[in-house]
Amino acid sequence: MRISIIGGGAMAEAIITGLINGNVLEPCNINVGEPLSQRQTYLIDTYQVNCFSNNIDAVKSTNLVIFAVKPQGVSYVLEELKGQLISDQIVLSIVAGVKTKQMREALCHDLIVRVMPNAPARISKGMSVWIATPEIKSQDLETIGELLGVLGQEIRVEDEKILDMATAVSGSGPAYVWLFLEALIDGGVYIGLTRDLASKLAIQTLLGSAEMAQQYQLVLPPSLFHPGLGKLHQLLYRT
Numbered sequence: 001m002r003i004s005i006i007g008g009g010a011m012a013e014a015i016i017t018g019l020i021n022g023n024v025l026e027p028c029n030i031n032v033g034e035p036l037s038q039r040q041t042y043l044i045d046t047y048q049v050n051c052f053s054n055n056i057d058a059v060k061s062t063n064l065v066i067f068a069v070k071p072q073g074v075s076y077v078l079e080e081l082k083g084q085l086i087s088d089q090i091v092l093s094i095v096a097g098v099k100t101k102q103m104r105e106a107l108c109h110d111l112i113v114r115v116m117p118n119a120p121a122r123i124s125k126g127m128s129v130w131i132a133t134p135e136i137k138s139q140d141l142e143t144i145g146e147l148l149g150v151l152g153q154e155i156r157v158e159d160e161k162i163l164d165m166a167t168a169v170s171g172s173g174p175a176y177v178w179l180f181l182e183a184l185i186d187g188g189v190y191i192g193l194t195r196d197l198a199s200k201l202a203i204q205t206l207l208g209s210a211e212m213a214q215q216y217q218l219v220l221p222p223s224l225f226h227p228g229l230g231k232l233h234q235l236l237y238r239t
Contacts, residue, residue: 009068009070027048063088065085065091067092074098083108091113114160124150129155
């Protein structure tokens with residue numbers, strides 16, 4: 001398989017890293033369309049991928065075309081690639097807010113996958129929710145699931161509305177978690193801890209709590225809580 005990635009930013013780099021480190025693709029089978037020469041040089045030197053200034057050249061002879069541009073730049077790319085794709089190329093978009101219908105109409109192309117990833121995908125700990133148009137074959141759906149799996153966990157849904165709802169939870173969620181983490185660290189510093197110690201305590205607390213929540217499916221037995229925290233426990237689970 002050969003893939004093209006349109007846009008060479010942070011999420012594109014996360015995909016490249018996951019595919020190479022996961023031994024899914026060799027760097028020579030990854031094309032990147034990136035207009036900035038400095039960014040091209042970085043990607044070539046770091047990952048040995050193929051970089052192109054022209055997106056039309058980037059998508060030639062590839063099986064999968066990944067749109068990893070910012071929302072404000074997607075219209076230009078859609079217009080540029082309209083009529084340039086072959087019938088069996090699959091387009092996978094991680095562009096926030098751009099629906100499959102818009103992609104189909106703008107590209108005059110039926111094989112569209114829309115994905116809502118999140119920032120932890122950069123370290124292969126992400127959560128990707130995705131939907132595919134019905135024209136895509138089952139074996140290709142399996143391949144897409146495997147590719148998204150290198151970024152973390154993936155869930156395919158049938159209703160595109162779920163992607164918009166997932167944006168509020170898994171898409172934006174990391175920002176809220178980091179805000180809480182920062183506040184917890186600042187609180188530790190405020191009461192006299194060094195920032196280094198407060199950071200270690202807060203981060204491990206968050207990691208352990210997340211794994212515990214996953215293990216117990218958020219139904220944590222009362223025996224795990226200190227008696228003095230009973231009211232807090234009840235309050236948290238009622239809200």
